[in-house]
Amino acid sequence: MSELVPFLDLYPMTAEVRPAVRYGWDRLLESGQFVGGPSVEHFEQAWASYCGTTEAVGVGNGTDALLLTLIGLGIGRGAEVVVPASTFIATAEAVVLAGATPRFADVSPKTLLLTPETLRAAITPRTQAVIVVHLYGQMPDMTALSRVAHDHGLAVIEDAAQAHGASWHGARAGSIGQAGCFSFYPGKNLGAFGDAGAVVTSDPELAARIRSLREHGRVAGSHYVHGLLGMNSRLDAIQAEVLSAKLPLLDAWAASRREIAGWYRDAFEYTPVRMVEETAGGAGAYHLAVVRVPHRDRVQRKLAEAGVQTGVHYPVPCHLQEPFQRYATGPLPVAEHAAREVLSLPMFPHLAADTVARVCKQLREVLGAEGDESHD
Numbered sequence: 001m002s003e004l005v006p007f008l009d010l011y012p013m014t015a016e017v018r019p020a021v022r023y024g025w026d027r028l029l030e031s032g033q034f035v036g037g038p039s040v041e042h043f044e045q046a047w048a049s050y051c052g053t054t055e056a057v058g059v060g061n062g063t064d065a066l067l068l069t070l071i072g073l074g075i076g077r078g079a080e081v082v083v084p085a086s087t088f089i090a091t092a093e094a095v096v097l098a099g100a101t102p103r104f105a106d107v108s109p110k111t112l113l114l115t116p117e118t119l120r121a122a123i124t125p126r127t128q129a130v131i132v133v134h135l136y137g138q139m140p141d142m143t144a145l146s147r148v149a150h151d152h153g154l155a156v157i158e159d160a161a162q163a164h165g166a167s168w169h170g171a172r173a174g175s176i177g178q179a180g181c182f183s184f185y186p187g188k189n190l191g192a193f194g195d196a197g198a199v200v201t202s203d204p205e206l207a208a209r210i211r212s213l214r215e216h217g218r219v220a221g222s223h224y225v226h227g228l229l230g231m232n233s234r235l236d237a238i239q240a241e242v243l244s245a246k247l248p249l250l251d252a253w254a255a256s257r258r259e260i261a262g263w264y265r266d267a268f269e270y271t272p273v274r275m276v277e278e279t280a281g282g283a284g285a286y287h288l289a290v291v292r293v294p295h296r297d298r299v300q301r302k303l304a305e306a307g308v309q310t311g312v313h314y315p316v317p318c319h320l321q322e323p324f325q326r327y328a329t330g331p332l333p334v335a336e337h338a339a340r341e342v343l344s345l346p347m348f349p350h351l352a353a354d355t356v357a358r359v360c361k362q363l364r365e366v367l368g369a370e371g372d373e374s375h376d
């Protein structure tokens with residue numbers, strides 16, 4: 001039996017940064033500044049500069065990045081926030097945790113991202129913001145979406161948890177809206193060795209509010225004077241050192257991901273496998289390589305039997321998940337249909353060309369057998 005093809009293998013990335021992480025951790029152990037301090041500040045500056053914003057605020061995880069941004073923008077009770085139905089649950093979760101109401105929007109059948117039309121259809125007089133999700137690492141038409149948001153007086157928050165280094169006409173993910181929210185969960189394109197997140201923005205007042213909110217609402221420069229109702233969601237110094245060690249490699253890893261996506265695209269050109277399409281004008285970060293196939297669950301099972309691990313992002317659209325059904329305003333056919341078909345193929349920067357070829361061959365064989373079965 002041939003070797004298992006993992007869906008994600010973090011080990012080669014970890015191996016590349018191990019000496020730099022060890023060096024950073026040694027320095028940290030000497031300094032003893034485990035919360036805040038130079039390690040966090042250094043990464044925040046580097047991340048803001050990478051994203052093309054003036055500020056970055058390190059927080060505990062990507063969900064808190066969204067939550068603190070909403071609170072920092074004053075979006076809470078009585079406000080509606082448009083969220084695409086095709087996303088990880090955290091996008092909608094943050095809206096409800098902030099006290100606001102999510103309004104689910106459908107997505108493009110080609111890219112599974114928000115479109116100006118689906119955004120417009122979800123706007124009501126109570127809408128105050130839209131969270132644009134760069135799903136799978138791809139950015140939608142940010143120019144058109146920003147125009148719709150501007151026309152309706154909405155704040156634009158970018159959920160860039162899957163899109164480190166993606167760009168729209170040269171502008172990096174996170175730098176176009178009022179704020180961009182990142183997760184550095186280990187499997188993300190820039191992943192920590194645990195939970196971590198950040199908000200990037202070029203609005204210094206918003207950054208200052210989020211800095212205060214992440215630390216119990218502390219007034220800057222004081223320890224026991226609290227000006228806001230906040231929480232505890234800080235980026236660990238230990239994780240900041242990991243992220244600083246990995247950041248110089250992010251662009252090379254993104255280039256590998258794009259090359260691998262190209263191999264998949266070429267291999268499926270004359271087959272029934274449809275890859276989620278790229279947005280013209282954007283450069284995707286290919287957090288995931290997602291195809292759409294009929295009888296997805298069966299196909300996934302057969303691939304697993306053949307030694308190819310895959311994932312499903314996501315099998316249930318947000319508005320059909322139990323805690324969010326009460327906010328659903330009707331069917332969202334594109335998101336619901338996509339949830340039955342999407343299949344995420346192995347994707348990580350060190351995936352070899354011959355392994356990708358094996359995945360493609362297995363998938364073609366499984367689909368060929370599926371076609372024969374459906375003619376029985």
Ligand SMILES: Cc1ncc(COP(=O)(O)O)c(C=O)c1O
Pocket residue numbers: 061062063064087088090091133159161162182183184185195196197
């Ligand atoms: C699109 C999206 N938004 C938000 C999050 C939440 O990030 P975290 O898991 O760091 O809280 C994730 C993480 O999986 C995500 O994929």
